[in-house]
Amino acid sequence: VSDPRELIREKRDGQTHDAAELTGFIAAYTRGEVTDYQISAWLMAAFLRGLDETETQALTRALLDSGRRFDWSSLGRPSADKHSTGGVGDKVSLILAPLVASCGVLVPMVSGRGLGHTGGTLDKLESIPGFKTRLSPEGMRAQLDEIGVVMVGQGPDLAPADGKLYALRDVTATVEFEPFIVSSIVSKKIAEGAGAVVYDVKCGNGAFMRDIGHARSLARRLVSATRGLGARASAFITDMSQPLGVMSGNALEVRESVDLLRGGGPADVRELTLELSARMLELAGVAKDHAAARAAVERALASGAAWEKFVAMVKAQGGDPASVGHPEKLPRAPVTVEVKAPRAGSIAAIDTFALGELVVSIGGGRRKKEDAIDPRVGLETLRQIGDRVKSGESLARLHLAADDAGAVSRAAACFTIGDAAPPMPELVLERVD
């Protein structure tokens, strides 16, 4: 690489980087030859001047190339994964991963932890006593070969530059920039060896993308960056104007996932899981069209095949199978409190972001990476947008580590009750291919 100042100056002045140069710059940063303060200046210049699709792809490739790239082709089955941009109550991964695996597609799912108002798949899984989210590459391969699904955290050798870069973005106010978000997500999905990726881009007041325009743009870039690195891709833009399902909180979401895997559970979670799973089967080439894929995943859910796969995975990763077979054995909060409707009417809106923040504030999430999580606590959202309620009826139920009147009143304030019933929001807003 030439002088890093040249590259910073180029972006500062609004020019477009040569792809190889940009890749070299990030690679030099990974090797420690470009300093944090130089990357910070570049991050801000890129944030303000923009990165086009080719540059985003080059950045993604650089993050990918900073570590190892898994290749599961020797296992003789196609692989696929799903990534959600994050919302409240989004436990789809816990159901979808074993479900898709039970249909013959490898799911090498690498997930993250919760940060801010959204939950994280790893945190949810770790509320299962004994469940381990760290596997060696050899362990991953063996489990994929045997069971077809792993659900793990990002190892230190997977896109390590992304971790370094994210830490810097976090402290330099350069997080909320689409090309950075895209390269971070896509590099990890490609590194884990997924041959196809389905994206669930959340949109609404509980999502990072609050309007459909931004969600659409992100969805397009995710798909194009993924394809640019040789994997199939598709994106759904889905509603996050209210929590998904009933449960929000780590052990609570595992309980709801178990319900779903056993054929019960809320309709919205079930429907979204089936749609995303079916698309994975299509992209992986194991179903000839959407109808066939949808029939296959419905069958796998109804037959108990998905549930068996989930139990096998929990066992393989050290988790206590009894605690998922009897979810009442999962960690439980000592206090539950009903959140009552102050008046009669219809639920007009739910401040989903605030509900997510509430779960964090009662111990169910993190403000800083170092924060510990209480797996027991959380929230049941008992009413959805459009539902009618009587005065004094329960809107929600809080699961608390200790009495907390403030939390109850804050939860109540998240529900707007009006006179007319608004239409129930569409679950899937758009698909981007």
Next chain:
Amino acid sequence: VSDPRELIREKRDGQTHDAAELTGFIAAYTRGEVTDYQISAWLMAAFLRGLDETETQALTRALLDSGRRFDWSSLGRPSADKHSTGGVGDKVSLILAPLVASCGVLVPMVSGRGLGHTGGTLDKLESIPGFKTRLSPEGMRAQLDEIGVVMVGQGPDLAPADGKLYALRDVTATVEFEPFIVSSIVSKKIAEGAGAVVYDVKCGNGAFMRDIGHARSLARRLVSATRGLGARASAFITDMSQPLGVMSGNALEVRESVDLLRGGGPADVRELTLELSARMLELAGVAKDHAAARAAVERALASGAAWEKFVAMVKAQGGDPASVGHPEKLPRAPVTVEVKAPRAGSIAAIDTFALGELVVSIGGGRRKKEDAIDPRVGLETLRQIGDRVKSGESLARLHLAADDAGAVSRAAACFTIGDAAPPMPELVLERVD
């Protein structure tokens, strides 16, 4: 200070900082509570989004407040200083400082070293054997009281945040930004205790500001930031489309300064020195108007008072008075070579920047801070714009450490010889008050 990310985000989004907040942010950086990478992101955001006059002033104050601020009022005389934005052959400070001091105004001049194509006052002074540019604050006070002038480098306690910030700007492509340039210059001038500051903003192909619009904007900001911190100020925009005077190079410029202090020397250096000096006298309040000030500095130059002051300063700072009394004793390059005109005609233009770079390349300047300087080498510019030359006549004379045919041909290429004689450029283009 609140979270540094808030301030970075504010500037990133094009908002204006509260002055106290910005001052606090820089102060926190000075104390090590804000990291280099956070400041780098802010530097780039400010570079691209801009800083207004109030913000520039707040930044200047923060740099100033990071160290000590000298106060010479107990010495019972007014003080003044001059700052040049840098050019080729600009040795005005060496003459002006003792000249103004000989008129009863304290000159506590803190200068820098050369970097890039422009020379630095400290480097020039250090070509006088024994001359010391580091004085303790007590030493500065004693010498100012006794002689009325000191010429020193920036001590570690003078605007230390500026040094830290400049080092970061240098490696993050954020050097060429007016508010940063202004705050860096003005904070040091105020810290050294100058009660009045005259700025010489160079404009032309040998200056950092190549066009009059940028020079004017910089001049205005320098004046307003200086006044905002309680000192009087005035700025001249002066020509740098050819080297100032004949000599460029460290010992060579000391020789030329000695010539001027003894009543000789090139007319352009003399005229500019007198104008800038006269303005300092006016601002310091020791002359009632420009005519009186001009008469006073001309008298001090003609009478030998300025020269005596210079010799006294050299002695006081440990320099060998014999080497300035007999400038042939200053370090001399072993090789001198004439640069000949390839054709007859008139000098139409001089590539002043390239001549400055040439002096650096033969050892007379620095590319990096760590580079050593050869005080002996340099260049005599023997023809100015508008002069007629015959083919084979000398355009310039190089003073070299060793034969260097490449340097000679590069020097020749800096002179454009045309048929018609263009007008001699005006020396002083504008004054900004």
